[in-house]
Amino acid sequence: MRLRGSNKWRFLGSQILVFVWSASAAFADAAPPFSPTNIFAPASTPAKAIFGLSLFVLAVTGVIFLVVFSLLLYSVVKFRKRKSDDGREPPQVYGSNQVELAWTIIPILIVVALFMATARVIASVQKAARPDNAIEVVAIGHQFWWEYRYPALGVVTANELHVPVSNDDHPAPTFIKLLSADTDHSFWVPRLAGKTDLIPNHPNSMWIDPHEPGIYLGQCAQYCGTQHAKMLLRVYVQQRAEFDGWIQQQRQPATVSNAVSQGQRIFETTACINCHTVAGTVANGHFGPDLTHLMSRDTIAAGAAMNTPENLQQWITNPDAIKPGSLMPAMQLSDQDLNALTAYLETLR
Amino acid sequence: MNAISTTLRPAELEWELPERGRVAMFALIAAEAAIFSIFVVAYLFYIGKSLSGPLPAEVLSPPFLYTICLLSSSLTIHFAAKRIRSANVRSFGAWWLLTIILGAIFLYGTASEWHRLIYEDGLTITTNLFGTTYYSLVGLHGFHVIVGLLGLTTVMVFTLFGTVKQEHAERIDVLSLYWHFVDAVWIVVFTVVYIIGR
Amino acid sequence: MSTESIAWPSTPVESRSFVDRLHEWIATVDHKRLGILYMIYALVFLMIAGIEATVIRIQLIRPHNDFVSPQVFNRLFTMHGTTMIFFVIMPFLFGFANYLMPLMIGARDMAFPRLNAFSFWMTAFGGLLLYFSVVGANGLYGAGNAPDVGWFAYAPLTSRTFSIGHSTDFWTLALLVSGVGSIGTAVNIIATVLCLRCPGMTLAKMPLFAWLNLVMAGLVILCVSPLTAAQMMLVIDRYLGGHFFDTQAGGSAVIWMHFFWVFGHPEVYVLVLPAFAFASEIIPVFSRKPIFGYPVMVGATVAIGFISMSVWAHHMFTVGMSSAANNFFVISTMAIAVPTGIKIFNWLATMWGGKIEFKTPMLFCIAFLFQFLVAGLTGIMQGAAPFDWHLGNSYFVVAHFHYVIVGGILFCFFGAFYYWFPKMSGKMYSETLGKLHFWLFLIGFHLTFDFMHIPGLLGMPRRIYTYEPGRGWDTWNLIVTIGVFFQAAGILVFLGNLIWSYFRGKVAGNDPWDAWTLEWSTNSPPPVYNFASIPEVKSRRPLWDLKHPDDPDWEYE
Ligand code: HEA
Ligand code: HEA
Ligand code: CUA
Numbered sequence A: 001m002r003l004r005g006s007n008k009w010r011f012l013g014s015q016i017l018v019f020v021w022s023a024s025a026a027f028a029d030a031a032p033p034f035s036p037t038n039i040f041a042p043a044s045t046p047a048k049a050i051f052g053l054s055l056f057v058l059a060v061t062g063v064i065f066l067v068v069f070s071l072l073l074y075s076v077v078k079f080r081k082r083k084s085d086d087g088r089e090p091p092q093v094y095g096s097n098q099v100e101l102a103w104t105i106i107p108i109l110i111v112v113a114l115f116m117a118t119a120r121v122i123a124s125v126q127k128a129a130r131p132d133n134a135i136e137v138v139a140i141g142h143q144f145w146w147e148y149r150y151p152a153l154g155v156v157t158a159n160e161l162h163v164p165v166s167n168d169d170h171p172a173p174t175f176i177k178l179l180s181a182d183t184d185h186s187f188w189v190p191r192l193a194g195k196t197d198l199i200p201n202h203p204n205s206m207w208i209d210p211h212e213p214g215i216y217l218g219q220c221a222q223y224c225g226t227q228h229a230k231m232l233l234r235v236y237v238q239q240r241a242e243f244d245g246w247i248q249q250q251r252q253p254a255t256v257s258n259a260v261s262q263g264q265r266i267f268e269t270t271a272c273i274n275c276h277t278v279a280g281t282v283a284n285g286h287f288g289p290d291l292t293h294l295m296s297r298d299t300i301a302a303g304a305a306m307n308t309p310e311n312l313q314q315w316i317t318n319p320d321a322i323k324p325g326s327l328m329p330a331m332q333l334s335d336q337d338l339n340a341l342t343a344y345l346e347t348l349r
Numbered sequence B: 001m002n003a004i005s006t007t008l009r010p011a012e013l014e015w016e017l018p019e020r021g022r023v024a025m026f027a028l029i030a031a032e033a034a035i036f037s038i039f040v041v042a043y044l045f046y047i048g049k050s051l052s053g054p055l056p057a058e059v060l061s062p063p064f065l066y067t068i069c070l071l072s073s074s075l076t077i078h079f080a081a082k083r084i085r086s087a088n089v090r091s092f093g094a095w096w097l098l099t100i101i102l103g104a105i106f107l108y109g110t111a112s113e114w115h116r117l118i119y120e121d122g123l124t125i126t127t128n129l130f131g132t133t134y135y136s137l138v139g140l141h142g143f144h145v146i147v148g149l150l151g152l153t154t155v156m157v158f159t160l161f162g163t164v165k166q167e168h169a170e171r172i173d174v175l176s177l178y179w180h181f182v183d184a185v186w187i188v189v190f191t192v193v194y195i196i197g198r
Numbered sequence C: 001m002s003t004e005s006i007a008w009p010s011t012p013v014e015s016r017s018f019v020d021r022l023h024e025w026i027a028t029v030d031h032k033r034l035g036i037l038y039m040i041y042a043l044v045f046l047m048i049a050g051i052e053a054t055v056i057r058i059q060l061i062r063p064h065n066d067f068v069s070p071q072v073f074n075r076l077f078t079m080h081g082t083t084m085i086f087f088v089i090m091p092f093l094f095g096f097a098n099y100l101m102p103l104m105i106g107a108r109d110m111a112f113p114r115l116n117a118f119s120f121w122m123t124a125f126g127g128l129l130l131y132f133s134v135v136g137a138n139g140l141y142g143a144g145n146a147p148d149v150g151w152f153a154y155a156p157l158t159s160r161t162f163s164i165g166h167s168t169d170f171w172t173l174a175l176l177v178s179g180v181g182s183i184g185t186a187v188n189i190i191a192t193v194l195c196l197r198c199p200g201m202t203l204a205k206m207p208l209f210a211w212l213n214l215v216m217a218g219l220v221i222l223c224v225s226p227l228t229a230a231q232m233m234l235v236i237d238r239y240l241g242g243h244f245f246d247t248q249a250g251g252s253a254v255i256w257m258h259f260f261w262v263f264g265h266p267e268v269y270v271l272v273l274p275a276f277a278f279a280s281e282i283i284p285v286f287s288r289k290p291i292f293g294y295p296v297m298v299g300a301t302v303a304i305g306f307i308s309m310s311v312w313a314h315h316m317f318t319v320g321m322s323s324a325a326n327n328f329f330v331i332s333t334m335a336i337a338v339p340t341g342i343k344i345f346n347w348l349a350t351m352w353g354g355k356i357e358f359k360t361p362m363l364f365c366i367a368f369l370f371q372f373l374v375a376g377l378t379g380i381m382q383g384a385a386p387f388d389w390h391l392g393n394s395y396f397v398v399a400h401f402h403y404v405i406v407g408g409i410l411f412c413f414f415g416a417f418y419y420w421f422p423k424m425s426g427k428m429y430s431e432t433l434g435k436l437h438f439w440l441f442l443i444g445f446h447l448t449f450d451f452m453h454i455p456g457l458l459g460m461p462r463r464i465y466t467y468e469p470g471r472g473w474d475t476w477n478l479i480v481t482i483g484v485f486f487q488a489a490g491i492l493v494f495l496g497n498l499i500w501s502y503f504r505g506k507v508a509g510n511d512p513w514d515a516w517t518l519e520w521s522t523n524s525p526p527p528v529y530n531f532a533s534i535p536e537v538k539s540r541r542p543l544w545d546l547k548h549p550d551d552p553d554w555e556y557e
């Protein structure tokens, strides 16, 4: 019994150690402990600024907590009514101005300190200068998926944002303009920056400068309707050369191949083109994601499923199976047509 | 504090508290003022944000005459309340009636303005943001005038039947507080809609 | 001062038929009966909204669960939040204010008994309207059911484009109607406190309960009215084709947020002030000491009232405000820690040097102190705007506000139920069941809401009906869900205790706690007229004076 108890404590202790270790390891941009979306594992300047502030705030509130908690505990234990009580009322104390003054002034000082630390970080994030070589991205929130435009680079894509690595030698921050096509959304990739909302008629902006390549996850953080839960975010941070290559590839019009002309015909004669664009073809709908380079994406439907042929087929026949409530209707297609259509989509690299 | 508690006076003599009707009316007015301020803020916020016409400058002109009517009704109700305090019921009735008439004229003014806006200028609540905010704000005020008039008319009917006496002066005062409030709000609405908003 | 009173009407209860008695309750204008109606109403809705929470938690117990569909989930949290705020905590606090205020200030009823009844039925009607949406919102298009826009219903989700059918209409009308009821009650409370105090009870001698409820009522007047105005605009948009929040016609989504939070933030202090009021009555009695620093407590309350009206946009740190606006709302938000801290410290000082008796009401209040401390500090973390860019709309916020509302307010309400139950029913509750309730609920509370902070810090947003595995959220959500069942067990014990004690409890007597405020001087339950003769007071603790004629309070205050 005894042993088990102490084991448990040891386990808890080790858990705490892990937590502390991970918090410090976060400084070193190690793989995110616990979670790919841990806010204590920042990998970009704004997130780091927030991380610094949060440690300070946690420390201050932690100390307040310890002090007040101990006082409360002490008084509850010390001044409990004892068995040996004589039944008389304790001394009646009505108040004391000195004490009141003390516990008014000390909190005021703490609040001032907290405020100043906060104001500095607000300024450092919100007023950051924008270098000329910054990448400019427009992110448009749609009910349950993300549209990304790189106006200066002439690229339109969806759901998977690609940005270059930025470091002290080659700073290349990405500035994101946030718009909404319908309801409110919020862009939140915890390791890169705090969240900022996308609100119709109310353009916002934010910036990130990820220091390490990798895939950073997040998801929509403002309730936007039925499928708010599966409006996931993926940010691909790439080395500069890789990023430039990706841009090059995205600027190409869609590949057209005779082998799949059957599928293309189906695509262009069903409702698909009302909602989807495939650059270089007649499809230029804007209600759904741009499919020009569909196959260059790892996932479909804003991260709800991996981009595999089976998933694609299921998505087209019954989006609700993957993402109930998404705004893409189920397309009624014969198996043959479906196969041809998918074969066509498979060529959209 | 010491002084009060150690020497407690006989309660019957000096224990005086505010009158509940008056306190409640002030509380109600505070609530109404909060409602109006939200509508006023919305109006101010949306000035110049309409995506299509007609715009305020094209269709609105300040209704000075009706405004004077409404504002002077604050005076007449004040006189009426004074008369009832001094038990002069007939003169009270006269001033009271005048108040009602002035209020009704104001309402007529609003109605005719709306008629013109709707049928001649084609501005309805759905037309644009100006229409939405204008009809809501002015309509909310108009609604309060109507409620006030209903209250005033009820008192008038009782006066005609001779049931209103000097002892009701306090209640009359409370009702007139409401009417003053409705007038005061109009000054704000007028400034916002017809002066700032154009 | 007299402690005898006229007895309850002589007709024995049994001789009246059920219909008669029902009619008496429905047509009543008596503040005590209305108070009890409010409380029963709130308890019923607590069950309903609690069951909704339970379903939410079951759905979230593991990733990719499909216990309910996303549509149902969205309705659940909307109904849960709306019900809990407007039809559980608000009626609770109005119920207690109604029942206790006249008794505490030595009055025979509220200032406007009929307005009181009207307000109650408006609130009641509001709740019924909200739930009628479940069957009534299908409307012409067969779309919609219970509202699913979230409890703060951000535009443009509420516009007709995104919310077809009538579910949102039911939501907005329910809040409009109950808002009218709330304003009516607030007017009544203010008039009662200011105009009906018994002789000798100056403002400086009122129980703190009266002060806190006075400030609460003032806040209701100033904050529910903006909500009512905003709901009117929404109705104009939805029914008359207005464009207030219609982003397609140039309307603004952000202005709705401002309007809502201008209401929403003071509202949370409306909810918490009555909880403070209970703590301020219960803690002194069970520590056997007067409240420490009464004038400062009053000052802090008023300060909270004022400051709370200038902090609303701390709910909007992520909507992209200018850095100046962010700074302003950071400092005003944090400023509120000062008066709130003063309150905590004064309660602490009240216990200090006392003889604390751990009766059930006191247990709940002590737990409240610890938990409110934590909840306040997480509030401060969110108040640091950049930190909130992470925390906002994550489960950390959900944990924060349940910590305040459940750990603070609900605990105080339970304490108040136990404390005043003997007065209201004339019977003593079962201390054993009370303690069982306390411990079950305490364990459940901490399992649920302590561990809920962690997925928030690990990036889990709120209002998601399911989540991806591999994000490190699974274990925490499992623990959180387990906690709910302890809470439910606790609440069931509570209900059992109330019912059992009502029929089987020992007779309580007029003053079971040896307390000091006026309500304990009259019968339990109090007669219709409360006091046979209107009492007269000389100090804040009239019954102390009575019990200690050799050492009365008014010599010191
Ligand atoms: C009913 C209760 C209630 C109460 C009392 C509070 C109290 C506080 N709340 Fe909370 N809050 C809510 C209910 C409540 N809140 C709800 C319902 C929401 C979410 C709504 C939604 O989105 O659905 C919310 C959300 C919320 C947010 C928005 C988060 C977001 O959505 O992004 C913020 C941000 O600042 C915040 C802050 C605070 C602060 C600073 C306090 C302060 O009042 C706390 C003050 C207390 C203390 C600080 C502890 C005691 C003090 C001391 C011991 C003195 C020393 C301390 C210092 C000097 C720091 N709250
Ligand atoms: C007064 C306020 C209040 C209270 C008391 C509670 C109590 C609880 N809340 Fe609530 N909650 C809110 C106000 C409140 N909540 C608000 C405002 C929101 C935001 C909504 C939104 O986002 O729009 C929210 C959202 C919210 C969420 C987030 C949903 C989401 O974002 O997806 C969750 C998730 O865990 C949750 C859980 C709980 C739990 C487990 C309790 C528990 O404490 C409940 C305990 C009670 C019970 C378990 C009932 C017990 C009784 C029985 C079971 C008896 C059996 C029945 C009979 C005999 C008939 N709440
Ligand atoms: Cu988009 Cu939530």
Ligand SMILES: [Cu+2]
Binding pocket: C264, C265, C268, C311, C312, C314, C315
């Ligand atoms: Cu708030």
